[in-house]
Every structure is written in C-alpha cells, then in structure tokens.
Amino acid sequence: TLFAMTATADHVFYNGNVLPFCNERSNEKYSFIAVGQDKIIALGSGDDFKAYVVEGETKLHDLEGCTVLPGFIESHNHFNAVANQWGWLDLGITQCNTIPEVLSKIKNAAEELAQQPIQDDKPLPWIKCVGFDDTLISECRDLVKEEIDEVSGNFPVWIWHPSLHRAYVNSKALEIAGIDEKVENPEGGGIFVRNSEGKLTGQMEEMAAYQKVYVHLNKTLDMSTKRADMWETGKYFASKGITTVHDLFVGPMLYNLYRNAFAAHTADNPFPIRVTVYTPPHWKDRPETTGFDPLFLRFGGTKLFADGSIQCHTACCLEPYHDVPDAKGNLLFSEEQLGGVVENLHKIGRQIAVHCNGDGAIEAFIAAVIRANELHPRDDHRHRIEHCQMVTPEQLKKMKQAGICASFFVGHVFFWGDRHKNIFLGPERSQRISPLNSAVENGIKFGLHSDCPVTPVNPLHSVWIAATRKTKTNDVLGSDEKITVEQALRAYTIDAAYLNFEDHLKGSLEVGKLADLVVLSKDPLSVPIDEIPTIEIKQTIVGGRRIC
The missing domain is CATH 2.30.40.10 (Urease, subunit C, domain 1)
Incomplete structure (x- = not known):
C-alpha cells in the first residue's frame, strides 16, 4: 500500500x-x-x-x-x-438523406417560428442548424441560398457543416449582416463562395468569412x-x-x-x-x-488557426488534393505573419495550440517554433499541434527536436477515412493520417480527441479507433499506425494531462x-x-x- x-x-x-x-x-x-x-x-x-x-x-x-x-x-x-447548440436543428445524415429532406426540415422550423409572436424591439429569431455534409447527402453538392430562401420565410438561417469550417446561410442572414455582392474575401483565409456567374451562394469558408454573419446570430442568444x-x-x-x-x-x-x-x-x-x-x-x-x-x-494557452479543413479543401497541403488536382489549400496567414504571432506569444511565456490539418501548415508552424525558440529559448513550452492529420515522418522528427506535442483527431480515421481514401487524399496519402504509432516511435507526447461537436465525444470509441484504424466501412486505414490499447488510454489520461501542464495534478492514480x-x-x-x-x-x- x-x-x-x-x-x-x-x-x-x-x-x-x-x-x-x-x-x-x-x-x-x-x-x-x-x-x-x-x-x-x-x-x-x-x-x-x-x-x-x-x-x-x-x-x-x-x-x-x-x-x-x-x-x-x-x-x-x-x-x-x-x-450553445442544444436544440439546434439536426440536418445530419441520420436525419436527412436528400436535399429536399433538408429543406423540408427548415420549412417546418420556419412555420413553427411564424406561429410565435415576434417582438418589434428584439432581433428576428434564427433557424439554427447543424450537420449538413455535402459529401454524404445523396446529391453530393452544397446548398445555395436561393433554395433555402424558398422555405425559410422571413427568418435568417444558419447551417453548420460538420467540420465547423464551413457554413451556409440564406439571403436574410446576409442582409442582417450587411453583406452584399460587393463583399470581398477577408484576410485570414475567409471565402465568400460565388457561383459561375460571380454571385454569392450563401456558402462561407473559414472563420474570417463566416464570423461576419455568426456574430449577428450570437447577438440573439441570451447567455444568462x-x-x-x-x-x-x-x-x-x-x-x-x-x-x-x-x-x-x-x-x-x-x-x-x-x-x-x-x-x-x-x-x-x-x-x-x-x-x-x-x-x-x-x-x-x-x-x-x-x-x-x-x-x-x-x-490555458492561446489557440491559433494555421489552416482549415481537409473535407473543405482548405487544409494547407504540400501536395494537391486527390479530387481537386489544382488545389493544395492555403495558410490562413502568411508564414511571416504566423511566425510573428508565434514569436510574440512564445516570448511572453504563453503556450501555443495551433490548428494544423495539412502538412503545409504543420511545416510552417514547426519552422515558426524553431525560430522563436532560437530567439527566446524556453526549456518546456509544450506548444501543441491540434489535429495534426497529415504530419509527415520528417515533420515528426522535427516536432520531437523542437519539443512540440500533438493532440490527434483520430476520429478522422473512422468518420472520414473512407472519404479521405476515395475523395480528398487518395489511397496512398490517406493511410498516413493521424500517424499515432510513428508519433510513439519518435517519443512525442500526444493526446487524442473528438473535436466535439464535430464528432460525438466518446473516449472509448476513440481508443478503439486508435488501436484498430477501422473506418465506417470496416476498412483498415494505415495498419502500421495502430497503437496499443494501453498507449491509447495513456493519450486520454496522463499524456493528455501533460499537454496541459497538469500531469502533476491528474491523469494518473497516484x-x-x-x-x-x-x-x-x-x-x-x-x-x-x-x-x-x-x-x-x-x-x-x-x-x-x-x-x-
């Protein structure tokens, strides 16, 4: 004892x-x-x-x-x-298989809202939706504002893509935000998507763009x-x-x-x-x-975004996407800007957690950390790469040398693995997403996560994914990157505590x-x-x- x-x-x-x-x-x-x-x-x-x-x-x-x-x-x-999303309308694949079904649910929500009294001194209530995935719906396409307009009455509509890097809105939402055809894509990687005629579709990519609308939705929420x-x-x-x-x-x-x-x-x-x-x-x-x-x-520390989502083709990759050969995604900020922010935060002693899905973004952040630590040496910064989906073997070695940790979104293997293989990354590159065993071999401390509400929060399911690498269709994606159940449990306990400078308080039973x-x-x-x-x-x- x-x-x-x-x-x-x-x-x-x-x-x-x-x-x-x-x-x-x-x-x-x-x-x-x-x-x-x-x-x-x-x-x-x-x-x-x-x-x-x-x-x-x-x-x-x-x-x-x-x-x-x-x-x-x-x-x-x-x-x-x-x-914040309790009670939002679920347009996910378990609820809707086709776009007409999606629009029917929005129409029903609009009709219910129309039955409620609207106070003149209060902003219009929004129809708030989650879960629409263009790659899972039968039509395999995005929504456009005109079809949402037809079923939403006079109410603004917000629809989250599961990645939370894309949103769809109707014309009323754009009107409330003061956005018209003259709007330009903002700095920070935001995109107001336009059709072949150059007209806004109501689709927005990345926070720099959709935040201009989302802030107005948030004003209708009573935080108390x-x-x-x-x-x-x-x-x-x-x-x-x-x-x-x-x-x-x-x-x-x-x-x-x-x-x-x-x-x-x-x-x-x-x-x-x-x-x-x-x-x-x-x-x-x-x-x-x-x-x-x-x-x-x-x-905790400061959270940065270096790139976007693989599924939205906004993750910054070193090589083109499998399904869009002329696209590699982009950094949300220039390497110089990213380096400056990293240096300033590193200099004042702040931990940095940076969202990087693509290997191009990972490369840029590693270089920024190395430079910052050369200018302002720190022994134990525990900077973190969040998601770290496409990290390469060479980058893992650099991460170890630079003292960078990772929190892997291992659920990508199960929830999107088949689509990474067949659509976004191709049969070869997809095998290397969330390379957990390689991280273990390089001695990198890492946690595992769900990114909830992007995927359901369930640590035991994530442990199983890490140990089996099984996708939704029971395919095994990257067998060499399996880790043991014990290693996966450590990533949800003591190693996750380490990421947050709390391993002296929690993460093990001592x-x-x-x-x-x-x-x-x-x-x-x-x-x-x-x-x-x-x-x-x-x-x-x-x-x-x-x-x-």
Whole structure:
C-alpha cells in the first residue's frame, strides 16, 4: 500500500481492478483507492483499505470487480459550442438523406417560428442548424441560398457543416449582416463562395468569412439562460467518463457562457467536470485568472488557426488534393505573419495550440517554433499541434527536436477515412493520417480527441479507433499506425494531462493527485478489442464526488 500524510478517508472504493497509469509504475494494479479531501490518499490491495476507514465518517463503495482508470481528459473539443447548440436543428445524415429532406426540415422550423409572436424591439429569431455534409447527402453538392430562401420565410438561417469550417446561410442572414455582392474575401483565409456567374451562394469558408454573419446570430442568444445547458453539457461529458476538457477557442463573448455557468459553482455543488479554456490571440486583455476555482476553471494557452479543413479543401497541403488536382489549400496567414504571432506569444511565456490539418501548415508552424525558440529559448513550452492529420515522418522528427506535442483527431480515421481514401487524399496519402504509432516511435507526447461537436465525444470509441484504424466501412486505414490499447488510454489520461501542464495534478492514480476516476464495467486491456466501444461507464468521479 502507498501511504499518504492522512490515514482517514472520506471515500474508499474497494474490490476493484484499479489501473493507475503512473509514469513509473504503469504495470501495477490495485484493488482499492482511498480518497480524502478530493485527493487520492492511498492505493492498495486486499483488506488494507480498512486502515483508512473511520466508522460514521468514511463512505465505502464496493466496485464489484469493475475496472478503475484515471478520468478521461478530452484534450480538444468545443464544450461551449456543444452547450450553445442544444436544440439546434439536426440536418445530419441520420436525419436527412436528400436535399429536399433538408429543406423540408427548415420549412417546418420556419412555420413553427411564424406561429410565435415576434417582438418589434428584439432581433428576428434564427433557424439554427447543424450537420449538413455535402459529401454524404445523396446529391453530393452544397446548398445555395436561393433554395433555402424558398422555405425559410422571413427568418435568417444558419447551417453548420460538420467540420465547423464551413457554413451556409440564406439571403436574410446576409442582409442582417450587411453583406452584399460587393463583399470581398477577408484576410485570414475567409471565402465568400460565388457561383459561375460571380454571385454569392450563401456558402462561407473559414472563420474570417463566416464570423461576419455568426456574430449577428450570437447577438440573439441570451447567455444568462445558457447556464442550465452548460451544466447539462458537463454531465453529458461526464457520462462518457470525462473528468477534464480542454475547450479550444473561447473568446471574450463566449467566455460569458462560463461566467454564467460558474456563478452557480460552489464547493458543495461544483461544476460537473474541470475545464481549461484556450483563448484567441485577439483577447489581449484576458485576465490572469478566471476568478473561479482554478481546479475547475482555468485559462490555458492561446489557440491559433494555421489552416482549415481537409473535407473543405482548405487544409494547407504540400501536395494537391486527390479530387481537386489544382488545389493544395492555403495558410490562413502568411508564414511571416504566423511566425510573428508565434514569436510574440512564445516570448511572453504563453503556450501555443495551433490548428494544423495539412502538412503545409504543420511545416510552417514547426519552422515558426524553431525560430522563436532560437530567439527566446524556453526549456518546456509544450506548444501543441491540434489535429495534426497529415504530419509527415520528417515533420515528426522535427516536432520531437523542437519539443512540440500533438493532440490527434483520430476520429478522422473512422468518420472520414473512407472519404479521405476515395475523395480528398487518395489511397496512398490517406493511410498516413493521424500517424499515432510513428508519433510513439519518435517519443512525442500526444493526446487524442473528438473535436466535439464535430464528432460525438466518446473516449472509448476513440481508443478503439486508435488501436484498430477501422473506418465506417470496416476498412483498415494505415495498419502500421495502430497503437496499443494501453498507449491509447495513456493519450486520454496522463499524456493528455501533460499537454496541459497538469500531469502533476491528474491523469494518473497516484497519492496526492486529484481523485478524478472513471469506473468501467470491463477492463479495456483484457476484453476483445472490438468490445471496447461497448464497455459501460459505471461511474464518473470528480474530486471523489460521483457525477454519474
């Protein structure tokens, strides 16, 4: 048994299969874990747990042979967007197979809104939609504003592409935003898509463009009413075994979601999970702290975007796309601009998390970090490449030498792998997306993530993807890049904590660390690999407190 300073536990979880995932003792197992004042005070086996029990004070929890792991850490998602999108109209492939079905759902939503009273002093309500994917719908094409206009009445319409790098709107939305045919594509890689006649289609690529419309949608949201949605989102993430999330891109306006949610946070009624918020570079007056319990809400580094999405052909690649031979995508900023931002942030000691899907963007960021560190040396910056889809073997070596970590969007293999192979990247290049085994061989610390709401948040499913490399059609994409189940679990626990400078607090079950645990019905290291996604989350515990 590993002893701590105090011998009295608030909670003891016993009769289990406790896997600590410690750096030094990764193969050890225990049968009990004792918790006091939200931290782990002991791990051990057999009846030794009784030494920590005080009758009337210690609560005993029989694990009945279940497996206990460190709580999962979702190292890249958009938690605030999930909460913000509760109740939005789902136009995904499980709901709509054809564009007429999509338009029918929008028409029904418009007719329902038309039955509600509209206040003259309030902005028009929006029809807010998610999930439309041009490569999955039967017609295999994008929406255009004219067809949305026909079914939306006088209401503005917003439709997210699953990538969140593309949006479709109707004419009313453009009118509210003050956008007409004279609009020019903005700096930062934004594109207002036009048809063959040079007319706007209502399709917008990348934040620099769609933000000009989205800001008007956000004005119709009452942030104060979103508190319940934020708490429910926390419970939903906890139901998947997640105890910490990294919310990657929260500006000052969206941070109000957290302010309102955490106004209800108390020591006796804490927020369901822990959150680290990464903020954009334009939030220059970001406070030093959140003003709330830093164990539950803290600021992380600065989030940058170097390129866009592979599915939208806006990821910056070194070689052309398979289906569009004259396109390679572009950096959202010039290499000089990217280098300047990276240098300034690196110089002031800020961690940088940069969105890079294409190998061209990855190359530019690695070069920027190397240069910044030559000018302003830092021993342990832990700058991160987010998604890191198309990183090359040579780039992985450079990342290791430069001290750059990664958070891999491994779900691409399953959700888009077949389309990467057949459409976007081709049969050869697609085999190399999310090269996890190569990252392991190069000694790179990395996490895995869902990028929720881009794909559903489900760590055990992501672990299975990482270990099998199976696509939706059961094809195996890049067999050489499989990793072991243990390695994948580490990417959701101790290694994900490392990405966020929190490996001294969480990510493994060790005395003195936070008592953030997930209790599983079966041991993912022992069951047949294809059973891993079906393992039940029995309990999620944050700071010794059961959340679900």
